[in-house]
Amino acid sequence: MWCWHHWTGCALVRMANIKPGMQLRKHDRRILQAIAQSHPEKSGVFKSDLDKSLPRVLEVQAALVRLKQLCIHDSFEETEEKWLSSLENTRWLEYVRLFLKHSAELTQWMYNKNISVILQGKLYIVVVNSVWNRWGLAPEFVG
DSSP states (O other): OEEEEOTTSOEEEEOOOOOOGGGOOHHHHHHHHHHHHHSTTOOOEEEEEHHHHSOOHHHHHHHHHHHHIIIIISOTTSOHHHHHHHHHHTOHHHHHHHHHHHHHHHHHHHHTSOOEEEEESSOTHHHHHHHHHHHTOOGGGOO
Protein backbone atom coordinates (compact mmCIF):
# COMPACT_ATOMS: atom_id res chain seq x y z
CA MET A 1 0.00 0.00 0.00
CA TRP A 2 1.43 3.37 -1.02
CA CYS A 3 0.97 5.82 1.85
CA TRP A 4 2.67 9.05 0.86
CA HIS A 5 4.85 10.50 -1.88
CA HIS A 6 7.26 13.42 -1.45
CA TRP A 7 7.84 15.94 -4.24
CA THR A 8 11.51 14.83 -4.43
CA GLY A 9 10.39 11.34 -5.43
CA CYS A 10 10.81 9.34 -2.24
CA ALA A 11 7.81 7.47 -0.88
CA LEU A 12 6.52 6.20 2.44
CA VAL A 13 5.10 2.72 1.92
CA ARG A 14 3.29 0.42 4.35
CA MET A 15 3.37 -3.26 3.52
CA ALA A 16 3.46 -6.75 4.99
CA ASN A 17 6.73 -8.21 6.21
CA ILE A 18 9.32 -9.09 3.60
CA LYS A 19 11.53 -12.01 4.49
CA PRO A 20 15.24 -11.14 4.55
CA GLY A 21 18.00 -12.59 2.39
CA MET A 22 17.52 -15.75 0.38
CA GLN A 23 13.96 -16.16 1.58
CA LEU A 24 12.95 -13.06 -0.35
CA ARG A 25 10.03 -14.06 -2.50
CA LYS A 26 9.88 -13.18 -6.16
CA HIS A 27 6.80 -11.04 -5.58
CA ASP A 28 8.49 -9.12 -2.74
CA ARG A 29 11.56 -8.53 -4.90
CA ARG A 30 9.37 -7.04 -7.62
CA ILE A 31 7.69 -4.72 -5.13
CA LEU A 32 11.03 -3.50 -3.79
CA GLN A 33 12.31 -2.93 -7.32
CA ALA A 34 9.13 -1.05 -8.28
CA ILE A 35 9.46 1.24 -5.25
CA ALA A 36 13.13 1.93 -6.03
CA GLN A 37 12.39 2.45 -9.75
CA SER A 38 9.56 4.88 -8.97
CA HIS A 39 12.11 7.29 -7.52
CA PRO A 40 13.51 9.74 -10.10
CA GLU A 41 17.06 8.96 -8.94
CA LYS A 42 16.37 5.21 -8.74
CA SER A 43 17.61 5.39 -5.15
CA GLY A 44 17.56 2.56 -2.67
CA VAL A 45 14.85 1.67 -0.21
CA PHE A 46 15.11 1.68 3.58
CA LYS A 47 13.03 -1.00 5.35
CA SER A 48 11.91 -0.27 8.90
CA ASP A 49 10.67 -3.24 10.92
CA LEU A 50 8.25 -1.67 13.39
CA ASP A 51 8.08 -4.90 15.39
CA LYS A 52 11.79 -4.53 16.23
CA SER A 53 11.88 -0.74 16.53
CA LEU A 54 8.79 0.00 18.60
CA PRO A 55 7.04 -1.48 21.63
CA ARG A 56 4.32 -4.08 21.13
CA VAL A 57 0.80 -2.79 20.58
CA LEU A 58 -0.44 -4.46 23.78
CA GLU A 59 2.26 -2.69 25.82
CA VAL A 60 1.21 0.69 24.42
CA GLN A 61 -2.45 -0.04 25.07
CA ALA A 62 -1.67 -1.07 28.65
CA ALA A 63 0.30 2.14 29.18
CA LEU A 64 -2.66 4.13 27.89
CA VAL A 65 -4.97 2.40 30.36
CA ARG A 66 -2.55 3.23 33.20
CA LEU A 67 -2.37 6.86 32.03
CA LYS A 68 -6.14 7.11 31.93
CA GLN A 69 -6.36 5.61 35.41
CA LEU A 70 -3.85 8.14 36.69
CA CYS A 71 -5.51 11.15 35.07
CA ILE A 72 -9.15 10.31 35.68
CA HIS A 73 -9.48 8.07 38.71
CA ASP A 74 -6.49 8.74 40.97
CA SER A 75 -6.60 11.38 43.63
CA PHE A 76 -5.01 14.71 42.79
CA GLU A 77 -4.21 15.24 46.44
CA GLU A 78 -0.80 13.63 45.91
CA THR A 79 2.32 15.73 45.85
CA GLU A 80 3.51 16.82 42.43
CA GLU A 81 6.62 14.67 42.78
CA LYS A 82 4.58 11.54 43.52
CA TRP A 83 2.17 12.29 40.65
CA LEU A 84 5.05 12.79 38.20
CA SER A 85 6.58 9.52 39.39
CA SER A 86 3.24 7.79 38.83
CA LEU A 87 3.06 9.34 35.36
CA GLU A 88 6.53 8.01 34.54
CA ASN A 89 5.53 4.55 35.78
CA THR A 90 2.72 4.37 33.22
CA ARG A 91 5.47 4.26 30.52
CA TRP A 92 3.17 6.27 28.24
CA LEU A 93 5.67 9.11 27.87
CA GLU A 94 8.45 6.63 27.12
CA TYR A 95 6.39 5.06 24.34
CA VAL A 96 5.46 8.45 22.89
CA ARG A 97 9.17 9.34 22.92
CA LEU A 98 10.05 6.11 21.09
CA PHE A 99 7.39 6.71 18.42
CA LEU A 100 8.55 10.29 17.89
CA LYS A 101 12.22 9.28 17.80
CA HIS A 102 11.55 6.57 15.23
CA SER A 103 9.43 8.95 13.17
CA ALA A 104 12.27 11.49 13.19
CA GLU A 105 14.74 8.83 12.05
CA LEU A 106 12.50 7.80 9.16
CA THR A 107 12.01 11.45 8.25
CA GLN A 108 15.80 11.80 8.01
CA TRP A 109 15.94 8.93 5.51
CA MET A 110 13.30 10.61 3.38
CA TYR A 111 14.24 14.27 3.63
CA ASN A 112 18.03 14.29 4.09
CA LYS A 113 18.97 11.11 2.24
CA ASN A 114 16.08 11.23 -0.28
CA ILE A 115 15.42 7.50 0.11
CA SER A 116 12.01 5.81 0.13
CA VAL A 117 10.96 4.11 3.38
CA ILE A 118 8.99 0.90 3.76
CA LEU A 119 7.18 0.37 7.06
CA GLN A 120 6.80 -3.30 7.95
CA GLY A 121 5.34 -5.02 10.97
CA LYS A 122 2.22 -4.62 13.02
CA LEU A 123 -0.34 -2.08 11.97
CA TYR A 124 0.31 0.69 14.46
CA ILE A 125 -2.92 2.33 13.37
CA VAL A 126 -4.38 -0.03 15.98
CA VAL A 127 -2.63 2.05 18.62
CA VAL A 128 -4.04 5.28 17.23
CA ASN A 129 -7.52 3.77 17.05
CA SER A 130 -7.13 2.53 20.60
CA VAL A 131 -6.26 6.02 21.80
CA TRP A 132 -9.25 7.54 20.02
CA ASN A 133 -11.63 4.80 21.20
CA ARG A 134 -10.52 4.73 24.83
CA TRP A 135 -10.58 8.49 25.24
CA GLY A 136 -13.75 8.95 23.17
CA LEU A 137 -12.07 11.45 20.83
CA ALA A 138 -13.12 12.21 17.25
CA PRO A 139 -15.04 8.99 16.56
CA GLU A 140 -15.58 10.09 12.97
CA PHE A 141 -11.88 9.47 12.31
CA VAL A 142 -11.72 5.98 13.79
CA GLY A 143 -11.54 3.29 11.13
